[in-house]
Amino acid sequence: xxxxxxxxxxxxxxxxxxxxxxxxxxxxxxxxxxxxxxxxxxxxxxxxxxxxxxxxxxxxxxxxxxxxxxxxxxxxxxxxxxxxxxxxxxxxxxxxxxxxxxxxxxxxxxxxxxxxxxxxxxxxxxxxxxxxxxxxxxxxxxxxxxxxxxxxxxxxxxxxxxxxxxxxxxxxxxxxxxxxxxxxxxxxxxxxxxxxxxxxxxxxxxxxxxxxxxxxxxxxxxxxxxxxxxxxxxxxxxxxxxxxxxxxxxxxxxxxxxxxxxxxxxxxxxxxxxxxxxxxxxxxxxxxxxxxxxxxxxxxxxxxxxxxxxxxxxxxxxxxxxxxxxxxxxxxxxxxxxxxxxxxxxxxxxxxxxxxxxxxxxxxxxxxxxxxxxxxxxxxxxxxxxxxxxxxxxxxxxxxxxxxxxxxxxxxxxxxx
Amino acid sequence: xxxxxxxxxxxxxxxxxxxxxxxxxxxxxxxxxxxxxxxxxxxxxxxxxxxxxxxxxxxxxxxxxxxxxxxxxxxxxxxxxxxxxxxxxxxxxxxxxxxxxxxxxxxxxxxxxxxxxxxxxxxxxxxxxxxxxxxxxxxxxxxxxxxxxxxxxxxxxxxxxxxxxxxxxxxxxxxxxxxxxxxxxxxxxxxxxxxxxxxxxxxxxxxxxxxxxxxxxxxxxxxxxxxxxxxxxxxxxxxxxxxxxxxxxxxxxxxxxx
Numbered sequence: 001x002x003x004x005x006x007x008x009x010x011x012x013x014x015x016x017x018x019x020x021x022x023x024x025x026x027x028x029x030x031x032x033x034x035x036x037x038x039x040x041x042x043x044x045x046x047x048x049x050x051x052x053x054x055x056x057x058x059x060x061x062x063x064x065x066x067x068x069x070x071x072x073x074x075x076x077x078x079x080x081x082x083x084x085x086x087x088x089x090x091x092x093x094x095x096x097x098x099x100x101x102x103x104x105x106x107x108x109x110x111x112x113x114x115x116x117x118x119x120x121x122x123x124x125x126x127x128x129x130x131x132x133x134x135x136x137x138x139x140x141x142x143x144x145x146x147x148x149x150x151x152x153x154x155x156x157x158x159x160x161x162x163x164x165x166x167x168x169x170x171x172x173x174x175x176x177x178x179x180x181x182x183x184x185x186x187x188x189x190x191x192x193x194x195x196x197x198x199x200x201x202x203x204x205x206x207x208x209x210x211x212x213x214x215x216x217x218x219x220x221x222x223x224x225x226x227x228x229x230x231x232x233x234x235x236x237x238x239x240x241x242x243x244x245x246x247x248x249x250x251x252x253x254x255x256x257x258x259x260x261x262x263x264x265x266x267x268x269x270x271x272x273x274x275x276x277x278x279x280x281x282x283x284x285x286x287x288x289x290x291x292x293x294x295x296x297x298x299x300x301x302x303x304x305x306x307x308x309x310x311x312x313x314x315x316x317x318x319x320x321x322x323x324x325x326x327x328x329x330x331x332x333x334x335x336x337x338x339x340x341x342x343x344x345x346x347x348x349x350x351x352x353x354x355x356x357x358x359x360x361x362x363x364x365x366x367x368x369x370x371x372x373x374x375x376x377x378x379x380x381x382x383x384x385x386x387x388x389x390x391x392x393x394x395x396x397x398x399x400x401x402x403x404x405x406x407x408x409x410x411x412x413x414x415x416x417x
Numbered sequence: 418x419x420x421x422x423x424x425x426x427x428x429x430x431x432x433x434x435x436x437x438x439x440x441x442x443x444x445x446x447x448x449x450x451x452x453x454x455x456x457x458x459x460x461x462x463x464x465x466x467x468x469x470x471x472x473x474x475x476x477x478x479x480x481x482x483x484x485x486x487x488x489x490x491x492x493x494x495x496x497x498x499x500x501x502x503x504x505x506x507x508x509x510x511x512x513x514x515x516x517x518x519x520x521x522x523x524x525x526x527x528x529x530x531x532x533x534x535x536x537x538x539x540x541x542x543x544x545x546x547x548x549x550x551x552x553x554x555x556x557x558x559x560x561x562x563x564x565x566x567x568x569x570x571x572x573x574x575x576x577x578x579x580x581x582x583x584x585x586x587x588x589x590x591x592x593x594x595x596x597x598x599x600x601x602x603x604x605x606x607x608x609x610x611x612x613x614x615x616x617x618x619x620x621x622x623x624x625x626x627x628x629x630x631x632x633x634x635x636x637x638x639x640x641x642x643x644x645x646x647x648x649x650x651x652x653x654x655x656x657x658x659x660x661x662x663x664x665x666x667x668x669x670x671x672x673x674x675x
Contacts, residue, residue: 002633009637013644034585034604043550044659046670048646051655058645096634097641099562099587100554135586257649272649352526366526 009093011083015063015074016109019166020222020254024055024104024139027161027217035135036098039161039217043104056107056141057097061085061122065111069179071168071227073259074111084113090126091134098138105139105161106130116147124152127159139217146186150193157197162217162249165190167242170235174228178264191246194219198247218249225280226273227256227265233303236283240294243287253280279305286312289343290336309395313339316376317391323376324384327363328353339398340372371401420445425467425505427451429497432505433474435467436512449505477512484515489523495541496534498571507533544568545575551664552580554589555635556628562589563623565667573600577607592618620667635669642670 025042044053062084063074073080085093094106108126112119123142130136141162144153156163165187169175172184194215201214221242223235239251255277258268283305286292290312297311298304306314316323316339325334327349335346345367352358352366357380364370375386375394386394421444425431435449447462481490493508501507511530515522525531547568554562562584573593577600580589584602590610592599598611612618665671 006637006640010640010644013641017645017647031582031585036584036586038583040579043546045550046642046668047656047659048642049653049656050647050650051652051659052645052647052650053659054642054645057641093637096630097638099584100556100634100638101552101564101584102638255650257647274650348524348526351524355522355525355527358527362527365532 005089005093008083008085008089009059011081012060012063012085013058015080015111016058016060016107018073018254018257019058019107019109019143020052020252021107021141021164021220021250022053022055022058023141023162023217023220023250025217026249027139029137029139029161029213029216031137032135035137036095037105037136037138039104039137039139045102045104055104056139057094057103057105058107059085059090059093059109061090061108061110061119061126062113063111064113066114067112067179067181069168069182070260070262070264071178071224071256075260078260087122087126087129091129094130094138095134095136098136103138105141107141107143109143110145112145116145117149117152120145120148120152120156124156124159127156131159141217144190144194146182146190148190150190153190153193154197157194157215158212160215162220163194163215164220164222166222167238168222168224169228170223170225170230170238171228174230178228191219191221191242191248195246218247220248220250220252222252222254225253225255225277231298231303232276232280232283232305233298233300235280236287236294236298239284240287251284253277253284275307276305279307279311283311286315291333308399310339312337313372313395313398317395320387320391324378324387325376327377327379328357338373338376340369340374340376342367372398420447420462421465422447422455422462423449423467423505423509424453424464425449425451426469428469429494430471430474431467431469432497432508433477434469435505436477436509437470437473438465438467439509439513440516446506446509449509480516481512484518484520485523486521489515489521492523492534492538495538495575498574499537499541500571501537504537507537541570541572541575544570545572547664548572548576549579551660551668552576552591553667553669555623556631557623557626558628559626560588560628562587564589564591565594565618565620565623566591567595567667568593571596573598581607594618639670639672 023042024039027039029039031038042055044055046054048054060074063080064082064084065074065076068076090108097103098105108123110119110123123145127140127142130140140160141164142156142160144156144163144165146165167187169178175182175184198215198218201211204211223238225235235253242248242251255273256266257272258266258270261268283297286297287294292315296315305311316337322337325338327335332346332350335341335349336343341349348366349358352362359380360370360374360382363373363379375398378384423435423438423446425435438444439446442465444465478490481493493512496504496508507530511534514528514530523531526535548566552564552566554564557563573591580591581602586604588603590599590601598609601608601610660668660671
């Protein structure tokens with residue numbers, strides 16, 4: 001029996017690994033009645049050799065699937081080993097991994113077998129067993145199967161900390177081409193249902209403290225990058241649209257790993273667009289924590305993110321008129337826009353400058369990347385001399401003085417169409 | 418004025434009493450140590466014996482809290498747990514600065530000592546977080562979940578609540594092999610414990626006492642760990658940044674066998 005479970009785990013973890021979501025934070029589930037587990041700020045218990053965090057037991061219930069989406073390793077026509085866990089097997093694995101402090105909880109997804117509701121029912125049953133039979137209060141992230149009924153969604157929301165529906169392809173045309181059996185509507189409807197129910201639950205909780213939790217860590221989604229010839233502008237605009245209209249907690253970007261010789265897709269052996277993926281995450285952070293709008297970063301005149309510099313530096317170089325920023329006087333929002341100053345440094349600056357004017361060496365010590373920031377600021381004892389210089393000259397200086405972590409990797413991207 | 422070496426008992430309470438004595442006796446402090454021999458060896462400074470007294474310690478703690486809040490006091494405690502040789506003196510200097518200033522001077526990131534406190538707090542907090550992540554319990558045949566760790570700093574006091582809240586329904590023990598003491602939770606409360614000197618605690622001696630299924634779950638975890646890796650994205654530099662080599666010997670997924 002134990003050999004079979006080992007095989008299953010390898011197959012169904014391998015098939016789940018392209019889903020990049022790993023978050024285990026954002027929920028507020030406490031340990032109840034001296035049971036097992038709680039949730040908190042999120043902990044990465046290990047990191048794989050590709051540098052990605054291992055926080056949750058991320059598996060598929062099964063990789064059998066009735067769909068044939070070109071980008072997916074579990075597509076019906078693909079010749080791979082198939083397996084399926086029983087409900088009890090997933091429960092036992094989760095509990096035993098959790099008790100050994102290997103994981104923060106479970107991230108369960110599945111190929112679609114029989115139909116959407118049949119699949120979703122099993123996912124919900126596992127979450128229900130964990131919560132009710134084992135008093136498990138760790139993190140549970142369930143994938144919402146497109147097309148599942150609202151009743152099942154609702155039940156899932158009562159047990160899970162997070163639910164997610166993957167958009168997969170950033171544009172509707174791309175989705176039609178690569179996943180003809182799926183449609184946007186089946187993804188948007190559950191998102192909309194969850195959004196409304198989450199808001200409604202919050203309202204009710206203000207009146208009745210006993211209102212049961214509903215998806216306390218919110219919903220997220222994922223888009224595959226570089227599979228369908230979309231531009232960065234498409235991706236960033238789609239992300240902003242879903243953040244705004246569906247209150248998403250996170251959008252994940254997954255650089256397409258070639259897994260098929262389907263001629264609609266980048267060929268096997270094509271490099272994974274890791275730099276591009278990184279630039280998209282940086283853009284995502286700029287939108288969520290730095291107060292940037294999507295169209296400030298990518299727009300019709302500038303639809304592609306620079307690969308050699310990060311999007312924040314890119315924006316600064318295109319908007320030199322906004323600089324230099326006076327570190328000791330400017331408001332927080334503008335300090336946040338200085339390349340080389342992150343959220344933590346910006347907060348420290350605003351707190352520390354009350355005690356006296358900050359100098360370059362102060363900035364250096366409290367964590368600012370001065371070799372970048374120095375082209376964009378004034379501070380005590382330091383007057384900007386680059387203010388009238390060409391932005392490409394500044395870019396040249398910055399690139400020459402810093403080492404890109406991507407220097408060794410291929411930065412080429414395949415253009416598809 | 419004659420500068421002094423403070424000799425204290427090495428506890429946090431004793432540390433707070435150093436601050437008390439500094440003001441009480443108007444001392445000029447050259448260094449602070451809990452090592453009697455070291456104190457006697459100094460050529461230029463005469464030793465001053467600090468006696469631990471919970472009432473004095475409380476007064477100092479209250480005074481600091483009034484100036485820099487619970488956060489400010491907790492930060493100094495973190496510095497204490499770093500066990501760095503110069504930590505006691507840095508704590509004294511910073512505390513004196515806090516007590517002589519208006520409120521919230523702990524946010525003066527331009528001040529040299531305050532900044533160093535923040536940097537040490539950052540290192541200690543990182544280690545605390547790492548222990549929350551990297552502790553691996555092994556189930557023993559007596560039903561206890563046992564973990565062996567060797568953290569860079571003395572962070573067990575910082576993680577006890579986390580593990581108590583999380584594993585409320587299982588017996589667990591976390592043993593710091595470097596500092597030779599551990600925490601033991603018995604479903605009710607947490608006790609500190611240590612082993613007699615003839616007991617050798619290593620991953621080998623722990624494995625002898627494994628519960629029947631421990632081998633299976635440890636192996637399943639290793640297989641899981643390898644199966645979720647995407648080979649096309651290999652990035653060892655990032656991997657090592659997150660999981661430095663010194664932690665590997667207590668991470669079963671990083672074991673080389675199998």
